[in-house]
Amino acid sequence: MTLRETNIDFIQNVNQQFIDSLPKDEDKSWEQVFDDTGYLINFKHKDDGRLLYPTSLDEHENAVLNAFIGCPSRLLMNDYRFLLEDDAPTKAPILEKLSKSNPASLNLEDIHDINEDIEPSWAMVEIGNYLRENKLQLSQAGIHSEGCALVILGLGSGRCIPHLIQYLKPSALFIVEPDIDILSYSLDTLDYSELIPQFTGTSKAFDFVVAPTPQSAVNQIRSLLTVRNLFLIDGMFTFQSFDTPFFNLTKKLLHSSETLNPINYLGYFIDELHMTMNAVVNYKHLKPKVFNSTKVESNDKHAVICASGPSLASDLEMIKNNREKYAVISCYSTIAKLLDSGIVPDYHCDLERHNDHLLLLDKGIDSETLKDVTLCCSSTCDPRLLGMYKECISINRGALTPSVIFSESNDIIPNEGPDVATFAILSAIFLGFRTLHLFGVDLGTADRSQCRLPGVLDIDRRVYNIPARGNQGKTVFTGQLLIDNRLAIEQNISLYKGHFPDLKVLNYSDGVYINGAIPTKPSEFPSIIKSAPSFSGLSHKFVPYSETHVNNSWEVADLRMRSFTYIENLRTIKNDPFLMDNLYKVSDLSNAAGKSYQDQIPIRFYRGSMFRTWIMLVGVYNRLVCEDHEREAFEEFSKKILNDILDSFQNLTFEMIDYVETIDSVDDFAMESKLFRSDPDSKPLVMSASVAA
Secondary structure (H helix, E strand, C coil), rough: CCCHHHHHHHHHHHCCCCCCCCHHHHHHCCEECCCCCCCCEEECCCCCECCCCCCHHHHHHHHHHHHHCCCCCCCCCCHHHHCCCHHHHHHHHHHHHCCCCCHHHCEEEEHHCCCCHHHHHHHHHHHHHHHHHHCCCEEECCCCCCCEEEEEEECCCCCHHHHHHHHHCCCCEEEEECHHHHHHHHCCCHHHHHHHHHCCCCCEEEECCCCHHCCCCCCCCCCCCCCCCHHHHHEEEEEECCCCHHHHHHHHHCCCCCHHHHHHCCCCCCHHHHHHHHHHHHHHCCCCEEEEHHHHCCCCCCCEEEEECCCHHHHHHHHHHHHCCCCEEECCCCHHHHHHCCCCCCEECCCCCCCCCCHHHHCCCCCHHHHEEEEECCCCCHHHHHCCCCEEEEEEEECCCHHHHHHCCEEEEECCCCCCHHHHHHHHHCCCCCCCEEECCCCCCCCCCCCCCCCCCCCCCCCEEEEEEEEECCCCECCCCHHHHHHHHHHHHHHHHHHCCCEEEEEEECCCCCCCCCCCCCHHHHHHHHHCCCCCCCCCCCCCCCHHHHHHHHHHCCCCHHHHHHHHHHHHHHHCCCHHHHHHHHHHHHHCCCHHHHHHHHHHHHHHHHHHHHHHHHHHHHHCCHHHHHHHHHHHHHHHHHHHHHHHHHHHHHHHHHHHHHHCCCCHCCCCCCCCCCCCCCCCCCCCCEECC
């Protein structure tokens, strides 16, 4: 059998679809070029005769390979040398405020309403203290590449790949090749029957990325990395075979902090703890109605959605003057400004689990005003928030522990965030409105000196550093988080227009253009709304969960035992915290994909805080410039750090479970609301990207 026949015979048993997608020889744009001995030396394009390799195949690939080995291109998760600096933090701010020494000493009252990933923040401070006290030094990059991810940008003949594998010892191999013809020809030059088995197994990954654009290629790689976060622990190597605009941009996008978002977006323990506590109390005692996609009833009414972009300020009086023609839906922090302007919304949307609504009362808002308002919110919102409104319709958010515990069929609503404006648009659609008017959904700003509507409740920490197409035809400024929100809104508009062809979304903002929403000038609003039917309220078919369902779901979740088992597994692994096989286990324990809902419960609870702490310790360990006995001492120190964090997980989880199972009503939910956050100028602990040789 030829090498090509061997490859086809092997691959079709693994992925028949891939073999079926390969073009026939006569349909290929490229043809192979051989020397007099029949040895492949290049590829030539059939249309214009250009050569794939500027010199010969071997000469080019050897030059690129030698250049890479001399100076590998590597995306690092973090450069931890900042921990050695004299001005590095010596105490974790939240623990210092609480007069506590480590997370294991915290109780439920201590952490109530705190919105911070405490465990990794504390670990970072302790690691820095240890390094400075012991006068240890760190290199910029880890000293090992074993277990890394290797991305090949441009396959060519593929003859470089075995050398790269031998040199780096990766556990994941992603081959980016936008030209299916070149990919097909690699069956003649690369032995996939030997290559693919090296990347088969629970701790391995192998994938072809055939994408038409650099952004789509990077999106596919990031998606693959989400499944196995371990591959990012100590660097992703990128081997670029060809100097082309496609591969240059792909590498630039890949070597950015956005690639690390799968780790930064894993959630964190204190947040999951609060959200689960709130959802249990809400479902047991307040019994909110639950959005369900099978109970949506369309109507001919109009809805005005008010978000907190600065463009809303000039439209408030107009919205107030035409009030009888539509429902007003406010987004989170916007409600304070609406009430100050004499506009009482019909619906208010909130996704946050901490009780920022107390700021409304601090501002002197009469709580009776809110009794005329229906709250649309996450099941994880503070129970005292739900009790302030006329009624509540809750949503099960797709990625959260409570949704895994309590959801029934058709009641997890995907793509509901990341910001409340996205949720408000979904709420309007599920309430049956088919004409939506967006005000203040700016997702950016036309004037960077004014990025937020004056008079809203929260602090805006967004960065507006990306120019973008404006809704009213002029360039505006936005940031990556707001771009993510825009994409979510666009996906939802596209999805639900498929379900409801009469859905119409008009955008009056001077902020970012939203595909699928019609750019409309605010001056056109009165004439558009003139023909709308009057609005005097809606009925809907959403109902609460039954008491039996709530109690049975909580019992089946068995959070005590599942959490205890999960934490005990981690305690065993932490006894040898840097062993590669154990790191694979840590990766698996942080990955909920493909697992049953019940098995996902403890994973979602602990994965973010646990994984970020572990990879920080691994990253520092791999960068230590020290003697063997100093490395061994750091390993013992790391075990203690992990043990204290696991104690914190267990103590607070059990205390939360005990608490929600013993209170008899929401009136017993009386922990002090501290409402203090990190200092406004402080930065949250996130994984940052750098590139190093």
